[in-house]
Amino acid sequence: MLTVKEIGKKAKEASVILAGLSTEKKNEALQNMAEELNIKTNEIIKANEKDIEEARKKGIKTALIDRLMLNEERIAGMIEGLFALCELPDPIGKGTVIKRPNELTILKQRVPMGVIGIIYESRPNVTSDAAGLCLKTGNSVILRGGSEAINSNKAIISALALGLEKAGLPTECIQLIEDTSYDRVNELCKMNEYIDVLIPRGGNALIKTVVENSTVPVIKTGAGNCHIYIDKSADFEMARSIIINAKTSRPSVCNAAEKLLVHKDIAQQFLPKALQDLEEIGVEIRGCEETKKIYPSAALAQEEDWDDEYLDMIICVKIVETIDEAIKHINRHGTSHSEAIVTKDYEMAGKFLSRVDAACVYANASTRFTDGGEFGMGAEIGISTQKLHARGPMGLEELTTIKYLILGNGQIR
Amino acid sequence: MLTVKEIGKKAKEASVILAGLSTEKKNEALQNMAEELNIKTNEIIKANEKDIEEARKKGIKTALIDRLMLNEERIAGMIEGLFALCELPDPIGKGTVIKRPNELTILKQRVPMGVIGIIYESRPNVTSDAAGLCLKTGNSVILRGGSEAINSNKAIISALALGLEKAGLPTECIQLIEDTSYDRVNELCKMNEYIDVLIPRGGNALIKTVVENSTVPVIKTGAGNCHIYIDKSADFEMARSIIINAKTSRPSVCNAAEKLLVHKDIAQQFLPKALQDLEEIGVEIRGCEETKKIYPSAALAQEEDWDDEYLDMIICVKIVETIDEAIKHINRHGTSHSEAIVTKDYEMAGKFLSRVDAACVYANASTRFTDGGEFGMGAEIGISTQKLHARGPMGLEELTTIKYLILGNGQIR
Numbered sequence: 001m002l003t004v005k006e007i008g009k010k011a012k013e014a015s016v017i018l019a020g021l022s023t024e025k026k027n028e029a030l031q032n033m034a035e036e037l038n039i040k041t042n043e044i045i046k047a048n049e050k051d052i053e054e055a056r057k058k059g060i061k062t063a064l065i066d067r068l069m070l071n072e073e074r075i076a077g078m079i080e081g082l083f084a085l086c087e088l089p090d091p092i093g094k095g096t097v098i099k100r101p102n103e104l105t106i107l108k109q110r111v112p113m114g115v116i117g118i119i120y121e122s123r124p125n126v127t128s129d130a131a132g133l134c135l136k137t138g139n140s141v142i143l144r145g146g147s148e149a150i151n152s153n154k155a156i157i158s159a160l161a162l163g164l165e166k167a168g169l170p171t172e173c174i175q176l177i178e179d180t181s182y183d184r185v186n187e188l189c190k191m192n193e194y195i196d197v198l199i200p201r202g203g204n205a206l207i208k209t210v211v212e213n214s215t216v217p218v219i220k221t222g223a224g225n226c227h228i229y230i231d232k233s234a235d236f237e238m239a240r241s242i243i244i245n246a247k248t249s250r251p252s253v254c255n256a257a258e259k260l261l262v263h264k265d266i267a268q269q270f271l272p273k274a275l276q277d278l279e280e281i282g283v284e285i286r287g288c289e290e291t292k293k294i295y296p297s298a299a300l301a302q303e304e305d306w307d308d309e310y311l312d313m314i315i316c317v318k319i320v321e322t323i324d325e326a327i328k329h330i331n332r333h334g335t336s337h338s339e340a341i342v343t344k345d346y347e348m349a350g351k352f353l354s355r356v357d358a359a360c361v362y363a364n365a366s367t368r369f370t371d372g373g374e375f376g377m378g379a380e381i382g383i384s385t386q387k388l389h390a391r392g393p394m395g396l397e398e399l400t401t402i403k404y405l406i407l408g409n410g411q412i413r
Numbered sequence: 414m415l416t417v418k419e420i421g422k423k424a425k426e427a428s429v430i431l432a433g434l435s436t437e438k439k440n441e442a443l444q445n446m447a448e449e450l451n452i453k454t455n456e457i458i459k460a461n462e463k464d465i466e467e468a469r470k471k472g473i474k475t476a477l478i479d480r481l482m483l484n485e486e487r488i489a490g491m492i493e494g495l496f497a498l499c500e501l502p503d504p505i506g507k508g509t510v511i512k513r514p515n516e517l518t519i520l521k522q523r524v525p526m527g528v529i530g531i532i533y534e535s536r537p538n539v540t541s542d543a544a545g546l547c548l549k550t551g552n553s554v555i556l557r558g559g560s561e562a563i564n565s566n567k568a569i570i571s572a573l574a575l576g577l578e579k580a581g582l583p584t585e586c587i588q589l590i591e592d593t594s595y596d597r598v599n600e601l602c603k604m605n606e607y608i609d610v611l612i613p614r615g616g617n618a619l620i621k622t623v624v625e626n627s628t629v630p631v632i633k634t635g636a637g638n639c640h641i642y643i644d645k646s647a648d649f650e651m652a653r654s655i656i657i658n659a660k661t662s663r664p665s666v667c668n669a670a671e672k673l674l675v676h677k678d679i680a681q682q683f684l685p686k687a688l689q690d691l692e693e694i695g696v697e698i699r700g701c702e703e704t705k706k707i708y709p710s711a712a713l714a715q716e717e718d719w720d721d722e723y724l725d726m727i728i729c730v731k732i733v734e735t736i737d738e739a740i741k742h743i744n745r746h747g748t749s750h751s752e753a754i755v756t757k758d759y760e761m762a763g764k765f766l767s768r769v770d771a772a773c774v775y776a777n778a779s780t781r782f783t784d785g786g787e788f789g790m791g792a793e794i795g796i797s798t799q800k801l802h803a804r805g806p807m808g809l810e811e812l813t814t815i816k817y818l819i820l821g822n823g824q825i826r
Contacts, residue, residue: 238823374826387610388630388814403805410777413658
């Protein structure tokens with residue numbers, strides 16, 4: 001097995017080749033990769049079954065098993081994703097030209113980052129999605145998936161490698177770190193020599209570790225402690241429908257709602273039916289003391305509940321005195337991912353949209369829309385929750401950087 | 414004296430006010446700041462004289478004293494810089510709107526970062542330039558200048574504060590950390606709660622410390638170990654003129670050349686006169702063993718010379734076998750700032766431009782042009798030498814981030 005350093009070195013070498021490829025060549029490789037995934041679907045499902053079995057034995061919770069699970073439909077989604085990337089415009093080489101008064105010609109041109117490291121958890125479709133996005137943008141990628149998905153990831157990577165080979169590209173463009181011990185993550189975080197950017201995708205704990213230990217530049221993604229705030233003027237029917245959708249349509253994803261804030265003036269009228277509806281769908285209700293007075297079967301929220309990303313069928317409810325308290329609570333406990341207000345009041349909507357400091361702030365819609373596809377970007381590598389470089393769903397352009405090329409004929413200053 | 418934490422908290426509070434200001438209000442404050450600098454010019458020069466005197470006592474080298482020095486002309490430059498900012502378009506609030514098939518309206522809007530921390534060394538004009546750029550982009554700024562410029566910086570800051578007050582803005586928009594001990598820098602690096610981005614400006618050692626210790630996102634700027642590569646087909650006269658300009662026109666700045674690489678086929682013909690010219694202007698010559706054979710009075714380069722940014726009248730020369738060796742050397746020892754080739758060969762120029770991995774890569778021009786003004790951007794906060802967020806001269810837009818605002822009428826997914 002190669003060391004992380006050897007993988008890094010090979011990735012850097014491959015990145016020089018990738019940076020020089022035409023869009024046609026990259027699309028050819030993507031198509032071949034998609035075809036190989038199609039051919040190997042059954043093998044991938046078999047490998048995934050092994051992972052699922054292991055996970056069940058370990059007692060991993062249902063929502064996480066949902067993330068881990070691959071079936072024909074999800075693999076078809078991965079294949080479709082690679083084909084869809086072929087249709088998207090290639091950002092590399094695009095740019096602008098400035099001619100300066102001294103006759104210098106300055107080209108500001110989009111170029112690949114070089115080598116991108118992606119550290120993720122249980123979702124094996126990330127392996128194919130991330131590989132495709134990096135290839136389309138001319139970057140080498142080093143993938144470090146979760147130990148629970150190792151068999152699925154190895155099966156996916158070997159299919160993708162066949163696709164690369166058929167297109168005549170080095171398989172080192174897309175590499176998987178098969179040793180899933182945490183020490184390998186730490187090595188990645190310090191490998192400034194070979195890695196240009198690290199993108200951790202997953203829960204808060206993973207992201208915190210990477211951010212705190214990394215000397216390589218990091219783009220934080222994914223952790224979503226998302227709130228829905230129900231203002232006193234909210235349409236109750238709309239509010240219920242948005243909460244149920246944001247909480248239960250796919251509880252294991254980062255744009256699912258985890259917290260519900262309710263204005264005190266409507267709590268008594270609104271909460272009982274809304275929480276009962278949630279409970280009937282199987283959601284565990286936790287809440288502040290005021291919530292418990294209105295809905296006694298709720299468990300009492302602990303301090304850490306306000307910061308937790310459950311990724312599960314749990315919601316935690318807080319009754320607030322004012323919209324300002326809601327905004328303050330969100331800016332303190334949120335992860336700057338997706339936050340929503342439900343209101344009929346124009347002024348309150350405006351206040352919430354401008355004061356909440358997050359990548360995506362909604363008025364009267366479910367947080368579940370935070371997604372590259374839903375935003376019309378075609379594909380995404382994740383949701384950036386930081387302010388530097390990219391914020392919100394990250395598409396192709398966010399995986400590139402720029403370079404100035406200056407053409408002169410002897411100019412001095 | 415306020416603690417760094419208190420300064421941070423005040424900066425964050427002020428940033429909320431700043432984010433809501435109109436362009437007109439921000440321009441009014443910039444004009445007032447410029448006028449106060451004009452009124453206080455003599456006081457600032459007196460404060461600066463104190464700093465210069467201290468620096469001379471400490472035996473600080475000439476190139477650094479040049480960086481520290483303020484005179485009427487340089488203060489006029491600072492004033493002009495603030496007025497020029499008023500003329501530049503305000504990036505805040507600009508954006509694009511997408512209407513999705515499900516009727517969601519998505520606004521992708523430019524917003525301030527929030528609080529920007531700037532850690533710099535001896536140049537006091539940075540105090541005014543950085544304050545102006547941050548104000549124009551609606552960001553609070555925390556400035557931590559070098560101890561050697563503390564009197565100048567305090568004088569500049571108190572003039573700027575008067576300008577803010579006249580415009581009715583809180584002086585906490587622009588704060589200086591007066592305690593210049595290194596512990597305060599370390600505190601800044603960990604203050605994720607209050608600081609959104611840190612921009613270190615200065616030498617390699619400062620930048621390395623900040624990058625390695627910071628949990629706050631960092632934009633690396635400034636360190637410039639810039640190379641000029643003289644290809645075998647170079648026009649000798651152009652090559653000499655570019656080297657002399659890049660090395661000696663202002664040796665204390667980051668876009669000055671520090672290293673000279675020369676193709677072996679022309680070294681014997683080219684070097685003696687070029688190095689003699691440099692020596693006559695007062696440049697100390699260091700070189701590899703091959704260089705010493707051709708130009709025996711050169712000092713023998715040590716291993717660390719290849720990585721050093723001298724910021725002084727010193728140049729270090731290496732003779733290379735091929736352009737590939739030159740590119741490899743630059744990619745290994747350079748700081749990804751500005752690199753130049755002098756050549757008449759179209760193919761060699763193309764190879765150098767595409768393979769050298771730096772923010773600004775020149776063919777047949779001096780590296781001294783790497784500058785926001787020279788690139789037509791109007792103003793700059795520094796030269797980013799990283800790939801994330803910004804690369805090369807950073808203007809107003811690079812001090813902002815984006816935010817998605819999503820307007821719905823009950824949409825669920």
